[in-house]
Amino acid sequence: MKATEIAERLGRAWNGFLFAPFDLRIAAWLRIGFAVLTLVNLGVLGLDLEFWFGPDGPMPIDASRAIIDPDSHTIFEILPQTSLTLWICYGLALTHTVGLLVGFFPRVQAFGVFFWLLSFHNRHVMIFDGEDQLFRLFALFLVFLPTHRFHSVHSWLRGRRQQPEPARFATAWAFRLFQIQTTFVYVGAAWSKWSGSEWRSGIAMWYVTRLDDAWGKYPVPDFLFDSLPMIYLLTWTTLVLEALLPIGLWVPRTRWFTLIVAVFFHLSLEYTMNLFLFHWLMLVGLLPFVATDGRHRARVLAAETAPT
């Protein structure tokens, strides 16, 4: 095969990867799921807003600048350090999130959510973790996703005006950003664990299950965590699953099975561990694998054209 042919094929594959028809109804569900989680996130933050970000809390702006990378900035650096300012900013963050939830100019709202999450994050970096980075990046990706066509204020107005429904499948290349980011999370977690001797030797879950902050949520049978063989089994299962999930999600023949396993995996961890909204956010991050799936599209189109 000539170099030009290879380049042509790669180009076609890249274009197909980005510009294939994807399910925009799922884009809408992704927007709604993300907005609900962001509202919960902001709601919990709001309960202690002045404690975390206020001028009389344990982290005044000077202290927060002392511990953060100097290249990371927040709008709170230039705003007055008052409670009123804080509550106005928080109100704006909530407003953007509600706008995103109902799909009112959702790209603008998504950018607003991104901006405020970044600002609050950089205002008090110590209380945020990996899932907050994921929140922020998903908000940015939503700026590029056409989520307004279904389940939105715009679609409601369209219905009232009796205008035709737009095509369900259309270009939505931003789905690829979600997929790639979700893959980074799984690959990073798998790589990190495979690099650790305690994961490879099978005892890592012993430590995890004895951590008093991260572990322990709803009731689970003690025998699962009181025997060494079970600890080995849980550790190696986690190790293998996290390594296989990112592969299985990208291979069409294993995608649906992997999605089911991934959902079960995240819900199991959500049941047993206290990681706030991380697992729910990962479930939202799995939706693009359905939206871009060719079989899903074929099934939907077959159902739509089937005689009634």
Place this chain on the structure above:
Amino acid sequence: MSSLDHEPGPAGPSEVAPVPLEADDAPRGMDRRVIQVFVALLVFVLATSAAPTLHPSQDAFREWVDPFVDGIGLWQGQWELFGPEVDKVNVAVVGVVEFADGERVEWRHPVWRESSPLQKFRHFRLMEFTDGLRLDSNRGAWRAFAEYVVRTNPHPTDPSVRATRVSLWRQFVTIPVPRAPLRPIAEPFVPSEQRLFYSADLGP
């Protein structure tokens, strides 16, 4: 990759609607090229910070792009998620205010192992805060926190009594290597040691 996504379903090619390689509304011309370049650049930037470190040169490159990535809010850490080595320490942070008459008042966060699922959810940020506060890398936040502890913990009986000293302690227990028979999960590892990590005299 697109062909992978668009493989015919198990019912057989004849029963599956033909799948176009590109959507009808796929952008053309300059729009297409702009999107292609933008996505490639964005993925590259994301990969720069998120991809596992396979070679030391990646760290050097990360440092080089760090101001840009931080500045536009695209920074993310590597997704370690309890790896490579698991945390092995249960920690509590305690702030102690001492008063001129010898009285002591303590600031404590909830005991996580005794908290309900709802309380753990509600105080998740506090867990992150106290877990981070004890680290030397966050020493820049110790003084502000100590001042907060003094401000919010007055003398229990006489508010006019002056605070003379504040100190911050990490109480901890290191979870040992597992040995059969395992210690039951119902018997938690409770902090049994403590170490001072910040103190300040508050003057006469």
